[in-house]
Amino acid sequence: MSASADPSATNAVLVAPHTEIGAPVVRITALRKSFGELEVLKGIDLDVMRGEVVAVIGKSGSGKSTLLRCINGLEVFQQGSLVVDGKPLLHESALAMRELRQRVGMIFQSFNLFPHLSVGRNVMLAPRLVKKRKAEENEARARQLLERVGLAEKFDAMPDQLSGGQQQRVAIARALAMDPAVMLCDEITSALDPELVGEVLRVVESLAEEGMTLLMVTHEMGFARKVADRVIFMHQGRVHESGTPEAIFGAPQTPELKQFLSSLHD
Amino acid sequence: MVDFTLWDILRNLLLAARWTIVLSLVAFVGGGAVGLVLLVVRLGRNRIAESLIAGYVQVFQGTPLLMQLFLLYFGIALFGIDTSPWVAACLALTLYTSAYLTEIWRGCVDAVPRGQWEASASLALSFGQQLSHVVLPQALKIAVPPTVGFLVQVVKGTALASVIGFVELTKAGGMIANVTYEPLLVYGCVALIYFTICFPISLYAGVLERKLHVGQR
Ligand SMILES: Nc1ncnc2c1ncn2[C@@H]1O[C@H](COP(=O)(O)OP(=O)(O)OP(=O)(O)O)[C@@H](O)[C@H]1O
Ligand SMILES: [Mg+2]
Numbered sequence: 001m002s003a004s005a006d007p008s009a010t011n012a013v014l015v016a017p018h019t020e021i022g023a024p025v026v027r028i029t030a031l032r033k034s035f036g037e038l039e040v041l042k043g044i045d046l047d048v049m050r051g052e053v054v055a056v057i058g059k060s061g062s063g064k065s066t067l068l069r070c071i072n073g074l075e076v077f078q079q080g081s082l083v084v085d086g087k088p089l090l091h092e093s094a095l096a097m098r099e100l101r102q103r104v105g106m107i108f109q110s111f112n113l114f115p116h117l118s119v120g121r122n123v124m125l126a127p128r129l130v131k132k133r134k135a136e137e138n139e140a141r142a143r144q145l146l147e148r149v150g151l152a153e154k155f156d157a158m159p160d161q162l163s164g165g166q167q168q169r170v171a172i173a174r175a176l177a178m179d180p181a182v183m184l185c186d187e188i189t190s191a192l193d194p195e196l197v198g199e200v201l202r203v204v205e206s207l208a209e210e211g212m213t214l215l216m217v218t219h220e221m222g223f224a225r226k227v228a229d230r231v232i233f234m235h236q237g238r239v240h241e242s243g244t245p246e247a248i249f250g251a252p253q254t255p256e257l258k259q260f261l262s263s264l265h266d
Numbered sequence: 267m268v269d270f271t272l273w274d275i276l277r278n279l280l281l282a283a284r285w286t287i288v289l290s291l292v293a294f295v296g297g298g299a300v301g302l303v304l305l306v307v308r309l310g311r312n313r314i315a316e317s318l319i320a321g322y323v324q325v326f327q328g329t330p331l332l333m334q335l336f337l338l339y340f341g342i343a344l345f346g347i348d349t350s351p352w353v354a355a356c357l358a359l360t361l362y363t364s365a366y367l368t369e370i371w372r373g374c375v376d377a378v379p380r381g382q383w384e385a386s387a388s389l390a391l392s393f394g395q396q397l398s399h400v401v402l403p404q405a406l407k408i409a410v411p412p413t414v415g416f417l418v419q420v421v422k423g424t425a426l427a428s429v430i431g432f433v434e435l436t437k438a439g440g441m442i443a444n445v446t447y448e449p450l451l452v453y454g455c456v457a458l459i460y461f462t463i464c465f466p467i468s469l470y471a472g473v474l475e476r477k478l479h480v481g482q483r
Binding site: 073074101102105106110112113125178 | 382387390391393395399407
């Protein structure tokens with residue numbers, strides 16, 4: 001319990017990535033991805049700068065999740081290249097994949113906490129196994145991060161004793177424990193009851209303020225508008241339009257984006 | 267003609283029952299180990315290995331254990347290797363058990379949600395770490411009832427080793443029934459002994475299941 005008394009605990013510092021300020025943490029070049037015959041990503045070029053918050057919007061089936069899942073190798077792509085924090089993605093090398101995945105945090109719509117482990121163990125598992133972090137240091141860091149997401153007192157709770165919003169915040173702490181250079185969020189509030197959405201979004205917003213690089217697929221347009229530096233509109237496997245939130249929401253250029261935005265108001 | 271007391275019958279049956287238990291243990295430990303290796307190889311997603319193991323499972327599930335015992339016993343002899351009924355029975359039961367267990371366990375691993383694999387992969391865990399720290403502990407909970415249920419099948423399956431001349435409980439029962447002319451009494455005792463072995467196993471399965479459900483803190 002000593003760690004939670006630490007005054008720095010409330011402001012757990014994020015570990016700086018290797019990438020310099022002003023350089024891209026994620027660099028995607030001419031990425032193409034098919035599921036069998038169906039081409040889902042048809043040539044994506046996208047750089048996400050260090051500290052940048054990028055929101056990805058678009059219709060269901062436009063390839064948003066697939067794009068995110070390509071970035072940490074959950075999906076294998078056929079063409080193009082992908083570099084994260086200086087590590088190229090090489091599907092053939094399990095070692096290179098694990099190196100890269102240490103640089104990428106992923107938050108899922110369905111939380112995916114490990115149900116057989118307590119909250120604390122959920123957060124400590126990967127740093128212990130992958131980073132070989134020492135037990136005391138690992139626990140102190142886990143407590144610090146749980147405090148950071150407002151769940152210090154849940155260290156010994158089991159995941160099924162938590163609300164959805166709490167589980168998602170544990171998932172965020174778990175991802176942060178690996179000191180990622182970028183966090184990928186795929187509709188992380190879609191499975192939550194409306195009254196729990198706010199607590200999760202506030203955590204994400206605070207990460208953004210502290211300079212975490214974020215790439216998030218979201219249906220929360222208000223949130224995207226408020227937090228994102230850049231908004232990407234995906235349509236049929238391509239980046240159809242991109243720009244500042246003001247430009248995308250205030251002055252959409254393409255008919256597809258206009259139609260998508262107006263469909264949200266129905 | 268010699269007179270057999272009930273105690274004589276029981277004592278001889280109990281002595282033979284030791285071999286039933288030993289054979290069951292060998293089959294279960296050996297079959298469990300082989301089954302686990304097959305499971306891990308299968309989960310490694312190597313196409314060729316996967317279809318080979320699927321074939322192995324089909325062969326052992328699709329033929330009677332009795333035939334497997336015969337084929338192994340006489341088959342090994344064909345290669346000029348002198349086998350005892352004991353070795354042949356152990357081998358056949360181990361292979362048979364491994365085929366069933368690997369299939370049962372595979373189903374349990376499949377029942378662990380895909381999100382668990384994805385979350386652990388995203389956290390940079392290796393395949394072995396994913397298995398041992400995330401997937402197998404969850405699969406284990408699901409696996410206990412069918413695994414222990416199958417253990418009971420194995421205990422009863424050892425009875426078939428009598429056909430190649432291995433003297434375990436059933437074989438001993440037959441021999442004693444022949445000399446005492448009391449088949450009903452003798453086979454009644456045999457059945458009672460099988461039940462006494464199997465019933466605690468089923469009970470233990472229930473206890474274990476409840477224990478695992480409490481979870482690890
Ligand atoms: N594993 C898969 N196998 C085959 N097709 C898939 C698979 N995953 C996704 N797809 C297809 O790829 C396309 C893009 O899916 P994706 O999940 O990336 O869309 P999305 O933009 O995230 O949609 P949503 O807003 O509904 O989450 C869809 O047509 C989908 O059916
Ligand atoms: Mg999606």
